Amino acid sequence: MTASSRAQSFDVAAAQYAASRPSYPAALFDGIEEFAGRRLAGARVADVGAGTGIASVLLRERGADVIAVEPGEAMAGEFRQALPGVPVVRGDGNALPLAAASCDLITYAQSWQWTDPGRSVPEALRVLRAGGALAIWWNTTAFDVPWIREQHGRIAHHCGVKPRSAVRPSDDDAIRLAGLTGLRVARRQVRWSRTVSLDTHLANIGSRSAFLVLEEADRQAFFVDERERLVKIFPRYEVEETYVVDLLVALRP
Structure with missing residues (x-):
């Protein structure tokens, strides 16, 4: 299964994605403003x-x-329903459908990994105005929470993917892995949590690309077993999900 196929898989679960995926804490946007050296208010993003x-x-x-x-x-x-007044254009980060020097900030929330940095970095620099910034971030696994760490292992095993390392990369490695070497980059990690229903928690897992490319029977087999496990931990059917947002902000030279 190619990265492109996995990226395109989200379209089949757009409503599920909108209803179940976690948001982001206010501290994330405080960090973006601090590192970018300007307020988001009035910025072209x-x-x-x-x-x-x-x-x-x-x-x-x-x-x-x-x-x-x-x-x-x-x-x-789904975007147009949520934000009817915001323009949305079809395209991706490898060939941005935007004019040169037209933005103060370019953001990638959970989506940078679907790009080729050899193309997406030059595209971002082309579209950014002088003094602009590129911000990329992910809600990452809180491996220090035992049940989350164990669930991550079960998901990886079921989907046939390699589990992520519980050791977070250093700043230099994170910048290199993101393809931002050579740029002035700042990093911040923000811990946060949300409490959701068990159904929402399972729907969130099911909206991930690794599950969306599986056969329906394979997906359901996992969720039947996972529900039984989680009810023992959360008998009130409310799950506290903990995340660590990993933020990188690169400044345009």
Whole structure:
């Protein structure tokens, strides 16, 4: 299964994605403003791989002038319902459908890994104005929470993918892995949590690309077993999910 196929898989679960995926804490956007050296209010922001608009909503709440870039038709449809006043154009980070020097900030929430940095970094630099910034971030696994660590292992095994290392990369390694070597980059990690229903928690897991490419029977087998496990930990059917947002902000030279 190619990365492109996995990226496109989100379109089949756009409504599920919109309803179950976690948002982001206010401290994340404080960090972006600090590292970028400007307020989001009034900034021209391109949210790339915008999906259903989870990050775009928060950027708008901070006063940003947002334009969304999203390759998936169904995801873009969900975005338009959530943010009918925000323009969304079809495209991806490897060839941004945006004019040169047209944005103060370009953001990638959970979507940088679907790009080829050899193409997406030059594209970001082309579209950014002088003094602009590129911000990429992910909600990552809180491996120090035992049940989350154990669930991560079960998911990786069931989906046939390699489990992520519980050791977080150093700043230098994170910058290298993101393809941002040679740029001035700042990093911040923000821990946060949310409490959701057990159904929402399982729907969130099911909206991940590793599950979306599986056969329906394979997906359901996992969730039947996982529900039984989690009810023993959360008998009130409310799950506290803990995340560590990993943020990188690169400044345009």
